Amino acid sequence: MDISVKAPAKINLTLDVLHKRDDGYHELEMVMTTIDLADRIDLTEKREGIGLESTSGFVPFDSRNLAYRAAALIKERFNIKKGVHIKINKEIPVAAGLAGGSSDAAATLKGLNRMWDLGLTVEELAELGLKLGSDVPFCVYGGTAIARGRGEKLTPLPSPPPCWVVLVKPPHGISTAEVFNAFRLDQVTSRPQLNNMQEALEKRDFSGICQELSNVLESVTLKQYPKVRHLKERMKAFGAPGVLMSGSGPTVFGLVEHENTAKRVMNGLRGFCRQVYTVRMLGGLEEPSLD
Numbered sequence: 643m644d645i646s647v648k649a650p651a652k653i654n655l656t657l658d659v660l661h662k663r664d665d666g667y668h669e670l671e672m673v674m675t676t677i678d679l680a681d682r683i684d685l686t687e688k689r690e691g692i693g694l695e696s697t698s699g700f701v702p703f704d705s706r707n708l709a710y711r712a713a714a715l716i717k718e719r720f721n722i723k724k725g726v727h728i729k730i731n732k733e734i735p736v737a738a739g740l741a742g743g744s745s746d747a748a749a750t751l752k753g754l755n756r757m758w759d760l761g762l763t764v765e766e767l768a769e770l771g772l773k774l775g776s777d778v779p780f781c782v783y784g785g786t787a788i789a790r791g792r793g794e795k796l797t798p799l800p801s802p803p804p805c806w807v808v809l810v811k812p813p814h815g816i817s818t819a820e821v822f823n824a825f826r827l828d829q830v831t832s833r834p835q836l837n838n839m840q841e842a843l844e845k846r847d848f849s850g851i852c853q854e855l856s857n858v859l860e861s862v863t864l865k866q867y868p869k870v871r872h873l874k875e876r877m878k879a880f881g882a883p884g885v886l887m888s889g890s891g892p893t894v895f896g897l898v899e900h901e902n903t904a905k906r907v908m909n910g911l912r913g914f915c916r917q918v919y920t921v922r923m924l925g926g927l928e929e930p931s932l933d
């Protein structure tokens with residue numbers, strides 16, 4: 643049986659680091675939402691083993707690939723003898739702060755749950771996903787949520803009101819581990835106000851959401867990569883009312899209410915960067931599901 647699963651990217655509307663934990667990870671508090679920029683994972687059953695191909699040359703083609711690792715985990719955990727060929731149709735830029743790899747892993751878990759009739763619940767898939775990466779549990783659910791802990795303690799939130807998301811991805815990728823290593827809480831000048839963001843989402847207050855966008859990891863990435871700061875400034879100057887770096891970066895996103903403004907912002911940014919996208923918010927438009 644062939645199965646195709648959509649793997650959407652996420653953006654972080656807020657991201658706060660509370661402290662560094664004894665296990666080396668950071669205790670986080672963030673608001674995440676899925677956007678309509680998505681990879682597609684095609685799964686084809688085969689007699690044995692795990693095959694992998696991708697339309698992008700930027701992903702690892704071996705057991706380091708998160709989709710491959712998701713399949714290996716399922717096969718091992720449930721003692722599955724059959725194999726699967728995974729094709730990653732890549733649309734999400736790699737190492738961009740958009741959780742492309744995590745979403746591919748989540749989609750592979752969901753697809754194999756169906757292919758091999760495992761009957762796993764969304765909660766069980768999210769628990770398995772955490773073994774692959776901190777962002778995978780959120781990607782299993784999708785929608786809009788507060789994520790705490792490493793990213794796995796999820797509280798659903800109302801979706802943002804319909805709007806456009808303009809994304810600009812500088813040519814270089816960024817290592818999440820390096821950003822967390824360089825992070826110093828005492829160098830952060832402004833922290834997200836989670837309650838305010840939650841209230842803005844509950845009221846579907848677009849201006850409030852724009853005002854409350856905040857990410858403490860900007861204190862590392864904007865310093866190390868002045869280009870990212872520059873793109874934030876350009877995006878504001880072109881008319882996006884809410885602008886932020888997503889995750890550990892380097893992608894910068896802008897929230898825009900009207901299509902004409904989104905086009906203006908996108909066209910302006912094309913003079914500075916090749917990878918510019920305009921998509922819709924997804925968070926909430928789709929109910930969390932196993933498909």
Ligand SMILES: C[C@@](CO)(OP(=O)(O)O)[C@H](O)COP(=O)(O)OP(=O)(O)OC[C@H]1O[C@@H](n2ccc(N)nc2=O)[C@H](O)[C@@H]1O
Nearest residue numbers: 666667668739740741775776777792818819822889890891
């Ligand atoms: C920062 C965030 C925000 O959404 O996104 P990205 O920028 O990667 O998209 C995530 O927390 C990233 O999640 P993910 O990319 O799955 O991270 P993982 O593979 O689990 O961890 C990569 C490395 O980041 C650091 N890390 C990650 C999560 C966390 N809560 N504390 C950490 O210190 C650790 O050094 C870890 O070795």
Ligand SMILES: Nc1ncnc2c1ncn2[C@@H]1O[C@H](COP(=O)(O)OP(=O)(O)O)[C@@H](O)[C@H]1O
Nearest residue numbers: 701707708736737738739740741742743744746
């Ligand atoms: N299927 C995949 N797609 C993208 N990156 C992958 C994948 N599997 C493994 N990776 C690796 O994961 C790392 C993080 O990539 P990605 O998930 O795209 O970014 P981010 O963690 O910034 O959101 C990269 O170093 C990449 O080589």
